[in-house]
Amino acid sequence: MKRKNFLSLIGLGAGTVIISSCLGACGKSDGPSPSPSPNPTPDNKVDFTLDVSSNSDINSKGWTIQNGVIIAKNGLNYIALAAACTHQQNPVTYQASSNTFPCSLQDAAHGSVFDANGVKLKGPAIQNLAKFNTTLTGNTLRVYES
């Protein structure tokens, strides 16, 4: 007797077989759940601190990238913008002489530049970079969004 005929004989169709095999597999776990972000906030907003006196990048080149945010020192102030270029997510850099944030890719197909407020000055990027708040207390810089 063929399988199809057997299943018809006992009153089970192909759909029943598929459903029962799915039910068995759906209850299984594929492993541990992903670990949470290192600095979670209740609403997943950017909110972290760094010690600017001991940050070697800030002290040597005037900027660093932490937690997806580029933090640049401009005189006594700090500027914090999303570090991923809105064109194709390559990291942006900081140019102190012009107080701008050029994309790290500056070839013929790239070359976006953003101002200190994250506003696009030059494409191909279309969107601006997100800007974050900074508060300096002693040597501790808090970077956060409201």
Ligand code: FES
């Ligand atoms: S990724 Fe920045 S300009 Fe293309």
